[in-house]
Amino acid sequence: MKAIMLMFDSLNKHMLSAYGCDETITPNFQRLREKTVRFNNFYVGSMPCMPARREIHTGRYNFLHRSWSPLEPFDDSMPEILKKHGIHTHLVTDHKHYWRDGGATYHSRYNTYEFIRGQEGDAWKGVVNKPDYQYESGEPEEIKQRRITSRTQHQINVQFMKNEDDHHLARTINSGLEFIRTNQSADNWFLQLECFDPHEPFFVPEKYLKMYGIDDPSVFDGWPPYYFVTESEERKSVIQKYYKALLTMVDAYVGKVLDHMDEYDLWKDTMLIVNTDHGFLLGEHDWWGKNIMPLYNEVASIPFFIWHPQCGQAGESREALAQTIDIPATLLDFFGLDKPADMQGVSLKPAIMSDDAVREHALFGYHGCHVNITDGRYVYMRAPVERNIDELYEYTLMPTRINRRFTPGELQGLTLHPGFSFTKGCPVMKIPAESVMTRGADRFGHRLYDLVAHPKQDCQCRDLSVAERLLVAMEQMLLASDSPDELWGRYGFTDASTPLLGLDPTLVPEFSEYASELRYGMLCLLQHLENSGQDSLVQRLKVCGRPDWTRNDLWQFVLDELPAEQHQAVFYKMALEMRLN
Structure with missing residues (x-):
């Protein structure tokens, strides 16, 4: 028995032809659909990147007790369980978070592992005289500086990836294919072949950009703004095309994995899972990125394909509800191992066989x-x-x-x-x-x-x-x-007076007469002025502000009354607070 989990980061279900999209060039995902069972109701659990990966190891929810986290000493790790039962586990990835403080206990759970360098600001190539990267936002200083460091390092790293073969996606997939070629005739192994793409930065070879009408690769630096959508429709389209181009490159390398499944006839005894940790907002709901509420389905409902050689059912789809915590239980079951008592996820085998329900609800x-x-x-x-x-x-x-x-x-x-x-x-x-x-x-x-x-x-x-x-x-x-x-x-579970739907009006009594959007915008601006000691502007806002104000009125007050150096930070905070619908 063998298993391959081909995993991507920020892979959008609604952008794949296998889920009905006709705007992207993804023939190999369509081919994948014909070879596997496609799940239509597959959800994330804990967000974002490493919380999702902790669930892939432990099969239990992370987000109720912890945010971003390494594996804990008490965690049951699915790859480690396989390893302890004589199944060789191998990780190939360019996901740099495995080598940072917040994820450094994951890779050592496998028998062997390979780290492909250079992705998303990975501290890879040492250049003392660094390029100057200008980045302005109203984000907290720690986050802002982290972004500047990452984007500066990315500019350095890409200088060493001139050709497609140098690209981290190509090197990651090729390293995984080498493992398959080396071990295709052996038994009892699990390969986790994990690619950071199509996560930002959208670093894409020119040939894929040209498929979407982008002839000048310098028109966008690959970093979507993680912000309220303020771009023109033309600029918005350019950013989306970069993601689509990177997705088409991902698709090409999915094809290489499928080629190896065909060449070595691995379909007869090898489970294949193709999955992701979460999706990504590309302008939907007026936002870029993922780290923002509400957690809409563009981020939460994710693609999932599985081939189970004991079940068959190629080319079929399933409506059964499933989620990330079910992956480790499914793999343990495939190798004939019991899941640990603390694992909340369940094997998907009944759903694969006949679309039987395996869970009534999913938390995320x-x-x-x-x-x-x-x-x-x-x-x-x-x-x-x-x-x-x-x-x-x-x-x-x-x-x-x-x-x-x-x-x-x-x-x-x-x-x-x-x-x-x-x-x-x-x-x-x-x-x-x-x-x-x-x-x-x-x-x-x-x-x-x-x-x-x-x-x-x-x-x-x-x-x-x-x-x-x-x-x-x-x-x-x-x-x-x-x-x-x-x-x-x-969350008000113990208070019977808490409404089932809507917002508790007692939370922002100061501006109860304002529309919801303006209520939170006014509160945000007032708190900024009070916290920064601008008492005269506090009084002026209270005098000028009216319940019939629009977003533009509030924006104009900031432009007219606040110092220019505060505009970026204030607009960022207000855009976050006022994005309600």
């Missing part, structure tokens, strides 16, 4: 933000009922973030928690959370979407009976996950 979300649940037809989003992140904690024995250790200041507030049902008797550190995303997650309110009536989630459903049913299911799943006690108050 970011730590501290909305808790979301779907039954495949409806998505219910439960917002925090508090404006801040007081009494929100991270539970861990591995105090690192995406690219650094927790600071001494962050650790000074820690206490020791006795542990949870899945920590195997280990107490854990309980550390006050620090998160930009969670501070304003309440502003979107509790939401319900009917994916049949409004598949683009552009109109909210008001069926209270459905919302109540999904709320009960959500509470049951939180109990089964042994979620932290504070989440019950944070």
Whole structure:
């Protein structure tokens, strides 16, 4: 028995011909569909990158207890379980997060691993005289500096990737193909062939750009703005074409993997999974990127293809609800191994065989933000009922973030928690959370979407009976996950007066007469002025502001009254706060 998991990052389901898109050139994904079973209701669990990968190892939700995280000492790792049972596990990836502080315990769970260098600002090539990268945003300084460092290093790295064969995607796939060629006649191995593309930066050889009418590769630097869409339709189209071009390159290399499956007749005894961690907003819902609420299906509903040699069923599709935490249970089951007691995911074999339901509901979300649940037809989003992140904690024995250790200041507030049902008797550190995303997650309110009536989630459903049913299911799943006690108050589960849908009007009483968008824009601007000691402008805003103001009126106040050097930061914060629909 052999298995290959071909994984990509930020692979958009709605951009693939295999899911009905006619705007992209993806013939090999269409070929993949004909060779495998396609799942139509496959969801993320914990967001974003490393939380999703922790779920691929452990088969349990990460986001209820922790944000970005390494594997913990008490975690059960699917590749490590395979390794302990004599199945050779091999990781090939250009995903640099495995080698950063926040992901450094993953790769060593495999028997062997290869790291392909140069992707997304990977600290690869050392050049002392660095290029100057100009980047202005209103993001917090730590995030801004991280982006500048990454983008500067990317400019250096690409100087060493002149040809397509030098491209990190090509080198990653080719290294995986080498493993397949070397071991195709052997038994008992698992290959995780994981590519960072089509994640940004959209670094694409010219031949793929030309397929979409881009003749000058310098018209865009490959970095989408992670911001409210302010670009012209022409500029928006250019950014989207870069993603599509990179997706077409990804498709070409999917074809190479399929060629090897054909050449060595691996279909007879080799499971093939093709998956991703999450999608990406390319202007939908007026936003670029992924780290923003609400967590719409462009990000949350992801492509998933699987060939199970014991089941067959090539060329068929499945409506059964499934999600990322089900992948490790499926692989363990394929190799004839029992899943650990703490693994919440289930084997997808019954769904593959005959579309039998394997789960009624799927939870998903970011730590501290909305808790979301779907039954495949409806998505219910439960917002925090508090404006801040007081009494929100991270539970861990591995105090690192995406690219650094927790600071001494962050650790000074820690206490020791006795542990949870899945920590195997280990107490854990309980550390006050620090998160930009969670501070304003309440502003979107509790939401319900009917994916049949409004598949683009552009109109909210008001069926209270459905919302109540999904709320009960959500509470049951939180109990089964042994979620932290504070989440019950944070999301209003214990308060019968909390509305099922909409926003609690008591959260922003200062501007109750304003439309929702302006209410949060006014609050954001007022807080900025108060926190920066601009008392005269506080009074002027209170005098000038009127309930009939539009977004443009508020924008103009900033342009007319605030110093120019504050505009970028203020507009960024306000755009985040005012993006409600």
